[in-house]
Amino acid sequence: MERGGGQMAGEGRRQQRPRILFLDAYDSFSNNITALLTTLLDVDVSVLPIDSALLLLDNGHDAGSSSLFRRELSRYAAVVCGPGPGSPDNDADVGLMSRVWRLAEADLLPVLGICLGLQSLVASVGGKVRRLQRGLHGMVRDIVHQPLLDREPPETTTAADDGNIFRGVRPFKATLYHSLCGDIGQHAVPPAEWADARWHPLPACPDLVPLAWVEEDRSSCSSPERILMAVKHHTRPFWGLQYHPESVCTEKEGNRVIVNWFREAMQWNERRGRIASSNADADAMFSPFARDATKPSLLSQLTPGSSAMGANAAETRPESAAAAAAGWWEDMEVDPLLRSVAVPLPRGIQVPDVVEALDLEGAERIVLDSANAAASAAARPDVRGRYSIIAAGLDEALHLEYHTGDDFATMRVKCVDGLPVELSQQVPLASYGSIWGLVASFHEARHVEATEPAEVPFVGGFMGYITYEQGLMDIGVPLEQPRPHHRPDVSLVWVTKSLIIDHLAGVVHIQQLCAHNSEADAWVEKSAARLLSPQHTQSARVAHDFAAPRKDGQHHHHAAAAYQPPVKMRRPSRSTTIQTPLTKEYERKVELCQDFIAAGDSYELCLTDKTRITRPRSDSSTTEHPAAPVARKQQKQRRRRSSLAHVLPSSWQLFKTLRARQPAPFASYLRLGAVTLVSASPERFLQYDREGRCSMRPMKGTVRKSEAVATLAQAERILHVPKEEAENLMIVDLVRHDLHAICGAGNVRVPHLLKVEEYQSVFQMITVVEGQLPPPSPDEEKSSSRYTGLDVLAASLPPGSMTGAPKKRSCEILQQIEQHHERSLYSGVVGYMCATGRGDWSVTIRSLFRWDDEDHSPSHNTASSPGVVADRTGAAEGAASEPQEVWHIGAGGAVTILSTREGEREEMFTKLAGPLRVFADGLH
Numbered sequence: 001m002e003r004g005g006g007q008m009a010g011e012g013r014r015q016q017r018p019r020i021l022f023l024d025a026y027d028s029f030s031n032n033i034t035a036l037l038t039t040l041l042d043v044d045v046s047v048l049p050i051d052s053a054l055l056l057l058d059n060g061h062d063a064g065s066s067s068l069f070r071r072e073l074s075r076y077a078a079v080v081c082g083p084g085p086g087s088p089d090n091d092a093d094v095g096l097m098s099r100v101w102r103l104a105e106a107d108l109l110p111v112l113g114i115c116l117g118l119q120s121l122v123a124s125v126g127g128k129v130r131r132l133q134r135g136l137h138g139m140v141r142d143i144v145h146q147p148l149l150d151r152e153p154p155e156t157t158t159a160a161d162d163g164n165i166f167r168g169v170r171p172f173k174a175t176l177y178h179s180l181c182g183d184i185g186q187h188a189v190p191p192a193e194w195a196d197a198r199w200h201p202l203p204a205c206p207d208l209v210p211l212a213w214v215e216e217d218r219s220s221c222s223s224p225e226r227i228l229m230a231v232k233h234h235t236r237p238f239w240g241l242q243y244h245p246e247s248v249c250t251e252k253e254g255n256r257v258i259v260n261w262f263r264e265a266m267q268w269n270e271r272r273g274r275i276a277s278s279n280a281d282a283d284a285m286f287s288p289f290a291r292d293a294t295k296p297s298l299l300s301q302l303t304p305g306s307s308a309m310g311a312n313a314a315e316t317r318p319e320s321a322a323a324a325a326a327g328w329w330e331d332m333e334v335d336p337l338l339r340s341v342a343v344p345l346p347r348g349i350q351v352p353d354v355v356e357a358l359d360l361e362g363a364e365r366i367v368l369d370s371a372n373a374a375a376s377a378a379a380r381p382d383v384r385g386r387y388s389i390i391a392a393g394l395d396e397a398l399h400l401e402y403h404t405g406d407d408f409a410t411m412r413v414k415c416v417d418g419l420p421v422e423l424s425q426q427v428p429l430a431s432y433g434s435i436w437g438l439v440a441s442f443h444e445a446r447h448v449e450a451t452e453p454a455e456v457p458f459v460g461g462f463m464g465y466i467t468y469e470q471g472l473m474d475i476g477v478p479l480e481q482p483r484p485h486h487r488p489d490v491s492l493v494w495v496t497k498s499l500i501i502d503h504l505a506g507v508v509h510i511q512q513l514c515a516h517n518s519e520a521d522a523w524v525e526k527s528a529a530r531l532l533s534p535q536h537t538q539s540a541r542v543a544h545d546f547a548a549p550r551k552d553g554q555h556h557h558h559a560a561a562a563y564q565p566p567v568k569m570r571r572p573s574r575s576t577t578i579q580t581p582l583t584k585e586y587e588r589k590v591e592l593c594q595d596f597i598a599a600g601d602s603y604e605l606c607l608t609d610k611t612r613i614t615r616p617r618s619d620s621s622t623t624e625h626p627a628a629p630v631a632r633k634q635q636k637q638r639r640r641r642s643s644l645a646h647v648l649p650s651s652w653q654l655f656k657t658l659r660a661r662q663p664a665p666f667a668s669y670l671r672l673g674a675v676t677l678v679s680a681s682p683e684r685f686l687q688y689d690r691e692g693r694c695s696m697r698p699m700k701g702t703v704r705k706s707e708a709v710a711t712l713a714q715a716e717r718i719l720h721v722p723k724e725e726a727e728n729l730m731i732v733d734l735v736r737h738d739l740h741a742i743c744g745a746g747n748v749r750v751p752h753l754l755k756v757e758e759y760q761s762v763f764q765m766i767t768v769v770e771g772q773l774p775p776p777s778p779d780e781e782k783s784s785s786r787y788t789g790l791d792v793l794a795a796s797l798p799p800g801s802m803t804g805a806p807k808k809r810s811c812e813i814l815q816q817i818e819q820h821h822e823r824s825l826y827s828g829v830v831g832y833m834c835a836t837g838r839g840d841w842s843v844t845i846r847s848l849f850r851w852d853d854e855d856h857s858p859s860h861n862t863a864s865s866p867g868v869v870a871d872r873t874g875a876a877e878g879a880a881s882e883p884q885e886v887w888h889i890g891a892g893g894a895v896t897i898l899s900t901r902e903g904e905r906e907e908m909f910t911k912l913a914g915p916l917r918v919f920a921d922g923l924h
């Protein structure tokens with residue numbers, strides 16, 4: 001595969017592979033199309049956004065033939081106009097596409113329009129683009145094309161058959177993603193004439209020859225809707241396909257249409273004597289406007305103009321970067337040694353027990369918890385996590401924080417050798433390209449060659465979270481300014497002391513990455529001893545019993561899952577205020593989503609809403625950890641003073657309750673900087689291993705467990721229906737696109753499609769999409785410009801399962817509907833990237849979080865707000881002066897054209913119920 005601007009000349013007049021220009025309308029399937037073209041046609045593909053700077057530069061009157069664009073097009077053998085949100089009736093939605101159809105005769109070249117591309121072609125020749133009776137997104141249909149052609153030898157075909165790219169293609173099914181369709185007057189044809197008339201130009205649009213149709217039965221009409229699926233231009237070398245040839249569910253037979261198209265395109269060029277300049281002249285391959293179909297690696301962007309970057313990035317970084325970045329943190333933890341011991345996991349001990357037994361000091365805590373690993377025999381192995389990871393020594397660890405949009409990141413350390421210091425430095429990002437360039441370069445300089453057994457997923461490295469808003473900025477969706485805070489959107493800690501609990505093997509690995517020049521502080525041995533000491537394991541066990549689910553937990557679980565406002569849940573505590581989304585308002589938002597979908601602006605929107613819980617502050621303080629000895633003393637003192645705080649569970653207790661009630665493979669507890677997160681996420685976002693294998697597990701399609709849906713077989717019957725499968729399929733194709741951006745053509749596959757899995761309170765449909773990072777090219781081998789899992793992470797945020805498709809436009813629409821409320825940690829990711837190159841990130845859902853800076857005194861409460869379940873009268877009586885803390889829970893679901901208001905509302909409340917219930921049931 002060719003990468004990084006294409007192979008270079010120097011080989012004289014060597015013929016290049018043909019090059020296709022892909023006009024990208026910001027769809028979430030674009031990279032799947034460029035990958036399909038690349039693998040199928042043996043071509044190179046360059047990508048030009050429809051709103052390229054070319055548009056601004058070329059504002060001549062006859063825009064279609066203005067010189068820069070003509071010159072750009074002259075480089076390519078052919079053009080593909082891609083799919084995208086919106087409509088050809090809106091200039092900005094199609095941009096450069098509409099100019100292609102208007103090219104002067106002398107500048108013509110072969111073009112294939114796909115979906116929006118086809119619609120743009122139809123509009124350009126006088127056809128109409130109108131709404132379908134109902135949009136078809138992720139729907140798989142038979143593509144009906146002219147039946148006799150495959151039996152006719154080419155020499156007997158008529159002139160009208162010229163350029164029929166369906167010739168010789170057997171019937172096949174293809175995926176549709178559209179709300180709009182081309183109208184060339186097909187509904188004016190009387191049924192009796194339709195069978196023959198459908199293959200000829202219709203009076204309303206004489207320039208187009210229809211090549212394929214879908215006839216969709218509509219309950220509201222007696223006759224089916226005739227949906228144009230493919231066309232060719234009568235005289236010009238233009239073709240269009242309405243279906244998506246690149247979808248994972250489009251049958252392979254459909255590939256022959258693309259092959260046929262390209263053959264026709266090349267024949268057309270030949271007849272015309274047209275030679276694409278990139279084909280003859282290597283210089284012409286370098287367009288100032290178009291880019292490669294894959295993104296350059298983060299590491300390669302650190303060194304513009306230089307390809308040699310040694311293993312130690314700090315040494316070989318170019319002057320400017322080194323100068324800008326020079327700081328005390330540069331040498332920290334470089335070139336580490338790994339020390340590690342393994343001890344058996346004491347029987348009956350759970351992850352929180354281990355955390356408590358260690359008596360970790362400091363205010364911060366990170367626990368990535370495969371909470372369903374040990375417990376449930378009911379959990380099937382495929383949804384059972386194997387490892388839990390506990391970070392230690394966070395006080396002394398290096399923190400990297402970034403508030404999205406800033407041109408600097410902050411490195412800070414709170415403690416050195418047990419003494420509090422406030423070391424902090426702002427690192428300008430200009431020479432790193434972005435925050436991800438800095439993270440990649442930092443990580444690369446601390447790379448650890450993997451010598452440990454494969455059973456250890458993490459030996460040390462970054463752990464932390466990334467917000468949804470960081471993801472938005474990464475895809476070019478601006479946030480409403482000014483933001484009301486300066487919280488970190490990326491918060492990563494370089495963890496050097498950690499424990500890995502291998503639940504399968506029953507082993508705890510206690511490990512430390514030691515700087516070469518520093519003395520080991522015997523932390524590993526001390527921790528091992530502590531863990532094995534009977535005293536600690538005993539007390540841990542007692543602590544655990546305290547938090548264990550009640551015997552009747554199961555029963556209550558169901559009751560809570562069925563909970564929907566305005567039915568009141570068991571009163572949480574008189575001092576706790578819960579403000580859930582309003583039923584009617586949420587349903588109105590569902591309808592708003594569907595309006596956007598019907599207009600062609602989105603195919604699926606993951607709508608979410610927020611629940612706000614206000615209660616007296618429960619964690620001992622904002623800076624001390626509840627488990628730390630000092631903090632405990634403070635807490636006792638405070639309790640003496642306080643009337644209510646002692647009945648409220650701390651965030652750590654909330655976590656223990658949630659993990660017991662809703663054991664999930666990606667549970668986590670984070671107390672990092674000013675944020676606290678308690679999560680029971682069931683969804684993996686992205687995992688990558690040291691060999692560059694990446695795996696994503698988008699989840700879409702949720703059904704609540706109930707008496708009626710209690711078994712996997714029952715859930716499968718409910719989830720294997722067109723609506724749910726379509727919902728999942730859309731995200732699968734989107735995730736393939738995200739992976740293709742880094743892994744490149746031919747390196748992405750879907751080993752498991754639409755699989756139903758069982759969790760504690762819900763069934764979920766998931767798909768596994770895998771990608772392989774491209775191996776370093778020979779000249780990259782020695783340098784540090786290779787791809788890593790971080791490239792995929794940075795290119796794939798925010799998680800597609802939380803946005804809908806196409807991602808960018810959907811996020812813009814959601815911002816509007818969700819009234820620019822920040823989702824914050826919810827819809828972001830939590831996870832780690834090990835110094836050996838491995839990583840695992842989960843989607844932050846089914847979780848609660850709070851920010852210290854939202855603590856306030858009760859007078860600031862919004863007592864009269866709608867949706868308040870437990871009102872504040874109690875609080876006013878008992879705790880008028882208690883400082884309050886604010887928790888947030890996000891919940892939602894994917895809205896499609898087939899969604900019902902009630903269904904979506906119920907799904908949102910189902911997902912909300914679990915995390916919300918800890919405030920009621922977590923009381924001890």
Ligand SMILES: C=C(O[C@@H]1C=C(C(=O)O)C=C[C@H]1O)C(=O)O
Pocket residue numbers: 606608683699700701702801802843845846890891892893894911
């Ligand atoms: C939006 C949430 O979940 C997401 C939406 C899902 C769906 O629409 O079926 C399933 C899993 C998540 O990707 C949530 O939990 O709040």
Ligand SMILES: NC(=O)CC[C@H](N)C(=O)O
Pocket residue numbers: 082083084085086087114115116117119177178179180181599600601
């Ligand atoms: N996938 C697409 O290109 C969709 C085109 C257009 N926005 C529609 O919804 O019909």
